[in-house]
Amino acid sequence: MIFGLLSLTVYFLNRLVFAPQQPVPKKELLVYCGITMIKPISVIAAILEKREGIKISIIKGGSGNLLRSIRFNRQGDLYLPGSESYIRQAKAEGLISKSVHVGYNKAAMMVREGNPKGFQQNLDAMKSPNHYIVIGNPDSGSIGKETKRILTSAGIFEDVMLNVKELTTDSKRLIEVLKDGEADLVINWHATATWPENSKLIDSLPIDAQYAKKKRLMLGLLSTAKYPEIAKKFMDFAASDNGKRIFDSYGLYQVD
Template sequence: MRKSTIVVLSLIVISILSVYFINQPGLTPEQSLPRKELLVYCGITMIQPMSEIATIVEKQENIKISIIKGGSGNLLRSIKFNRLGDLYLPGSESYISQAMKDDLIEESTHIGYNKAAIMVRQGNPKNIPPGVTTLLNPDLYIVIGNPDTGSIGKETKKILTAAGIFNQAMQNAKELTTDSKRLVEVLKKGEADLVINWYATSTWPENSEQIDALPINNEYASKKKLVLGLLKTSKYPELAKKFMDYASSDKGRSIFERYGLYTVDQNI
């Protein structure tokens, strides 16, 4: 499954970058471009604020910005495989740290925080209590993020390991899934009773009337830095830095906050 995911992401990257190479007689690929273009890899939980910021920066700089969304781990593997792109925003700083070890990041900026929560259908029809030991209830249909494909799966593993119940919870889970988008879907469709997901997804307008979030004790679920990285493969690093500057500005952070992501100044 991992190889097929990378192949799909690679094909998406290739199709987006094909815009760079429009066949026009006598013109180089660079001359064929109507506008300079940035390619951004973005974890699913941040896609809405990043899309809004991209629209603003596009207008300010007269450029095009394409965003590829997916599980943070899958995106990192795609970056390694393709060696293309300008910016990378995963759902956890640990992926930026790994990208730095792999010599993929030129510089980075801190834009806010993410935090995990237990999520249930709105109104909590099964009266599920807060607390991670709820994941051991054999009568619940529980879906967990895969720790190898996305930031929420990786964070879930850390939470359950800290609570000393990771192996038991994994055995009790009915399904492993790739990313936060699928975790939202199974709740909204009534296919699961409980998931652990990034809190921000429960605040989005399309989800807020169907999903309730139950807090996880800070002892197990601490806030996670959101760090935007400039890739060493960037064709236009000066434009990528302008995107980074806006995303980390007060205006940029206010956009992230509107979509349920915490700003750097908030205590949670």
């Protein structure tokens, strides 16, 4: 009996001493990112993962929907919406402690490549019942919110709403309806028309500068950040010259 107990003791001691070391879990950042900025943020995340030996998870979606998720979940480290107004709102609610400027957005009208219906750079085309018009939902994403602001400033928001065939959640869907031939004209973030997968299929028509203005892109540090010092390193890189070049390569910095 004693021999059996000694054998078990030795067995478990050996397990403790010689058991393979379990890898220490990597520190992980959670980033909430608007659809239009997902490409540069993914590039920056890959650089920081390698440099810092961490894992970075990205949740993408409409900026308004992301803010609702942040409010509900009360977790995460960074938030990059498509409009600075969401950052101001989140700061007012105590959800963000700090933010940095990383790029610019600007809205434009978009049509299928070659502009087959001959649209002019005139917002009044959005009112015509002869065209299939799609815009973003002001309650779900930054492009919808900006579209409402532009059309209201031009005094035609209500007229356009009577003519709109679909309200989409985000910029990705606005690209899809043009590519698939479901829409004649949309308003979307200009940057999306510059991406290689879109540039040969979609044309961008500038909107008069009195209505469509450059919008600052601000990256916010969430008050729920589990690793705020690492999150700040992400912010510092995104706001650096190298970070700005990455944003610019996706049409999100040098905006006319």
